Amino acid sequence: MQTPADTSAKKPSRIQARNRRRILEAALDVFSVEGYRGATLDQIAQASGLSKPNILYYFDGKEAIHVTLLNAMMETWVEPLRRLDPEGEPLEELLRYIRRKLEMSREYPRESRLFANEIVQGAPRMRPHLEHGLKPLVDEKAALIARWVAEGRLAPVEPRHLIMSIWATTQHYADFEAQIAVLMPEGDVWDDAAAHVEGMFRKLLAPEGG
Amino acid sequence: MQTPADTSAKKPSRIQARNRRRILEAALDVFSVEGYRGATLDQIAQASGLSKPNILYYFDGKEAIHVTLLNAMMETWVEPLRRLDPEGEPLEELLRYIRRKLEMSREYPRESRLFANEIVQGAPRMRPHLEHGLKPLVDEKAALIARWVAEGRLAPVEPRHLIMSIWATTQHYADFEAQIAVLMPEGDVWDDAAAHVEGMFRKLLAPEGG
DNA sequence: TCGTGGCTTTACCAAACGGTAAAAAGCCGG
DNA sequence: CCGGCTTTTTACCGTTTGGTAAAGCCACGA
Incomplete structure (x- = not known):
């Protein structure tokens, strides 16, 4: 019932973890070069090997991906x-x-x-x-x-x-x-x-x- | 006959000089914040007070504006x-x-x-x-x-x-x-x-x- | 065998994008 | 005040954008 897009859910399955990682990896490539506004979901989709709707199945939208990346990064930064x-x-x-x-x-x-x-x-x-x-x-x-x-x-x-x-x-x-x-x-x-x-x-x- | 978009033309009129300056000024505001891909002609149009087609009357396109800005800047830079x-x-x-x-x-x-x-x-x-x-x-x-x-x-x-x-x-x-x-x-x-x-x-x- | 739930794809959409055609409006010397 | 030009506006166009609906696929337990 609940979509994997909301991180508040309990346990991510193996496949969820893998795909979310792939998306974030691809998004890092794209956002770091194009900036937020310049980046497109299609670029991220192509770079990750997933379809655009599939990406939106794992994240609530373009901004959610960007925010996730920034937060994850600031920890280690x-x-x-x-x-x-x-x-x-x-x-x-x-x-x-x-x-x-x-x-x-x-x-x-x-x-x-x-x-x-x-x-x-x-x-x-x-x-x-x-x-x-x-x-x-x-x-x-x-x-x-x-x-x-x-x-x-x-x-x-x-x-x-x-x-x-x-x-x-x-x-x-x-x-x-x-x-x-x-x-x-x-x-x-x-x-x-x-x-x-x-x-x-x-x-x-x-x-x-x- | 020739459009003011090609800089190779002879003398720019007073109004051409003024509008080109206004466009470049506005474009600098927009490009410097959004980056090339993130910036839009509509933003530049609104910031300059000119209409979008009017901007394209003075410049050959979005990229031409950006290139003009970069070149002008590198001189003094x-x-x-x-x-x-x-x-x-x-x-x-x-x-x-x-x-x-x-x-x-x-x-x-x-x-x-x-x-x-x-x-x-x-x-x-x-x-x-x-x-x-x-x-x-x-x-x-x-x-x-x-x-x-x-x-x-x-x-x-x-x-x-x-x-x-x-x-x-x-x-x-x-x-x-x-x-x-x-x-x-x-x-x-x-x-x-x-x-x-x-x-x-x-x-x-x-x-x-x- | 049949669902049932998680995952993926197909087919879309409205809005925003860069750009164009052509008519309308200024402008200015005669 | 007219004719010819520059300048500006109006009305578009095709593509790309972020995002959605819904059907299809797939593994797996009963």
Whole structure:
């Protein structure tokens, strides 16, 4: 009786799980390239190998697919920041965070572009999530960094702008991949990027004349 | 006899110039938010105050408007990099470039987002321009920076990744404005950004223990 | 063997899309 | 105030869009 479209139902069958995964996989391909408005259900249908009505059997509509993708992604996306440890050594904690962030850009470029599209276009479907999910976390971690700076364990830096710089430099390699591919010579772009970014933030954050 | 749609014609009348400007202005609003596929001629028509057929009287189609915007923009967009002076003092030249770049993000956020949309979505209509217009310029300036580094007038840095970092950090404030607006406390975001970014790259680039 | 419930397809729809033809309305020098 | 042009509007067109109704398919327990 109840359709698999409403996630509140109890146990998804094996086939439901498989098809929902296939749809989300295909939708990630399409949304991350075309953006929400530019993507079409027909593209997602073709990419997933399912028919359009069949897709609407598993999801309540185009927007539901998009929202599902964004939510699922944000979980893992902010994980690295959440793991920034107040008990750890400040510089090493931040460098580890930066490394992890760059690694995620390399491993999940589609997710990064999905997010980039949503934000560039004004975050119409994510602003609540930003305000109630991301902002408190950023506030918390910014306060932590500010404490580290006050204790002289980090060079003086504006915490929020530091975080912005980290996001900007790391996600750039995924979001602007098309540009990178044209401008960078063949070779280990990601390895060079890791070395460059880590060196850059090490210089910025190292306390004293370390 | 000839329609104003083909730019190869001689003199545009006063009214042609005015309406083409109005269309491009409106189209910039729409394309920079929705991306190419997400934008519609009806939106542009409504935003410009002209009717849809009237818009197609001045431009050969949706794509022609988009291409016109991108070309017009790229001119001014790479200006700052082009002005990087081989005769100048390396650190000051680069910091001036960074300042100018951030200024442009503040002054032309729509243009930045137009570009961001195009690149995130794979640069389908701009790859030729990237290869034949931007790449040679980047190659030239990367060589210049490499020379400065070799001469010991800059701290060792990978030139191309340096340029990427500059673009990433400066454009981020325009492209992800929706996120910035949520996460940053009220106040001079742009002024703080300028101080942060300049300080960051000064530390990165200053030669020796300067 | 027969349902019965979960899954899939076929055949649609109204609205929105980019674009066109041609008539109507301005505009302006003579 | 007229004739010829540029500009604008009206009325469309074929296609694509997100979405729906309903019939068909399929495995499996009684």
